[in-house]
Amino acid sequence: MDDCICWNKHGEEGFNEQDGEEGLHETCASGNEEAPFGNGELCDDDVAEIAASPVPMVENLEEMVRDAFDFDEYTGSEFKKLKQPLEDMKTPLYPSCNERYTKLSASLKLLQLKVAHHWTDKGFRELLEVLGDMFPEGNQTPRTTYEAKKIVCPMGLKFEKIHACKKDCILFYGDNAALTECPKCGTSHYKGRTDEGDDGEETHHRVPRKVTWYFPIIPCPKHLFATSKDAQLLTWHSDGRTVDDYIRHPADGIQWRVIDFKNQTFADEPRNLQFALSMDGMNPFGVNIDVYLRPLIDDFKEL
Template identity: 40%
Template sequence: MVRMLLGREEMDRNTWMYEIGRATSEFIDSLDEFITIAETDQLEKEKGNTTISCPCKKCKNARWYTDSTNIKNHLIAHGFMRGYTCWSFHGESLADLNPSVSDNDTDNEEDSYNSDNNVNFDDMFDDLDMEDKVADKYHDRVQQLFVDAEKPLYTGCMNFTKLSAVIQLFNLKSNNGSRDTSFISLLKLLNKMLPEGNELSFSTYQAKKLMCPMGLEIQRIHTCPNDCMLYRNEDKDLHQCKVCGTSRYKRGKSTDNVDSDVSENGPPEKLLWYLPIIPRLKRLFANEKDAKLLRWYAEDRKNDGKMRHVADSLQWKNIDKDFGEFGDEIRNMRFRLSSDGINPFGDLSSRHSMWPKATWKRH
């Protein structure tokens, strides 16, 4: 419906919304089409209520106006909020758009958001406003999540939205330890019971995608079956281990007739699942309560010269002394590797534990 209102093949949204001047006729003409779409959507959706959310940089769809002239003036003065190429608050869904339109980057200064390399320490933590710092490629997913949180489960439903229904069903699944198969059967049965055209998910996978649209990145790295090496960086296109000569593919004994494209040679013999740490740290510091706990050792810890915390140890202080810039930043992160129940030296007659040990005394 919304797309039908676009009477011409207009310039790319990313171009007119963010790159050309807001005083140009091209911007004004395209802005008028946006206002028409927003007004039409509200008239149909709210049965005469012409209140419209303002997507300017200051309002960010959090303020609503009855007069669309106010919205137009805001957008001319301040411009559109970053990444709002899918007009999800004004009648569109991601399915309405061509992927080449909705996936465009609107700012390139944060292209390294998901990269573990060359991370600037200040950029990693400063100005952690979730609306502004979320990666551009996730912005439309966030907007769609807001839409699902408002959309009724079925026409006329007053108690549940598309999102709240799935969340409560998942709570039920978790509290009762239900298996995925039984949960899928429950979803299918509820879909039949609810009115036709309801928004309830049909499967566990769809429900999880609805609740967690911004899943953290996981990298799957091919490894040598004998754990000699990882196929990454300059070694990513090798067909066999450069240490032991074993094929990386699950192809039996033969390694002949391999395609130059490693993705065309079948599944790898062994995989390493790597969870990049930087995006996870950003999520922790983006939450106010978690961020306060991560800074506790520097802001709230009792520092009276006694050994009360690992930060009181000589090793900790030596690191701060040797790496002054790192030590002065109270949001620095330090990691300790622990492993339990492994046999690191290949001696099957012995058991080794690398967990820090504590001595308990019975009184």
């Protein structure tokens, strides 16, 4: 419609994702692209934000690795991933390359161009393959979109795949994890699938009827307190906030003070974190939202 306003995400002017070429955001289902790196995909908005401020990114990386030496929660593999960006910042794209372009900065610049010009993953991958062949042998050019994003942000997000009843009655989780059918409606946990192998024998697979993805909340505060600068900011509402008649921060509002009044012991420790639950719409018909909140509630109980 000619009189329809073109909204893009939060109302910015410019390119509208829905008007982009088909296949702009390709998924793994097409078979042409890799699975999301690590445990969570780095989206185009994240790339644009990182590319807009590379100097603070470098400083934050160095600080993160220094603080990680004193943080016991990181595993060996996680610590190795933290150190990798620092090594990539010092690795030239190829031996005689301009000092501006290292393995990390070149990958970041290429991803920035991908975002700015709305290149598809398939087209971007083909460009990387050509650049890799054009540059001298042994160059550090990433060969795929997956590899480029992994160089820029190696950590990713941890998630759990939890099976659910097809009719949203329960999660096959905790005490219900081993059940083969829903105890409330009797629906089978799995849908059968039979494949014939090369030797002619049939192999039976148990494929869940419904799967929900859960991002555990516990690692988030651990990582926030792992960096000294972020840990200091987390107590700013108590240590650095100006207390007057103006509202500059949620802590200046009446709602925050009411929560502190009702939970005085909790409020006395400024390092305690308050969590808020936000939903971008939900379908009230036939979906028991409390069923899907169970892993989150269990994490809150553990905290």
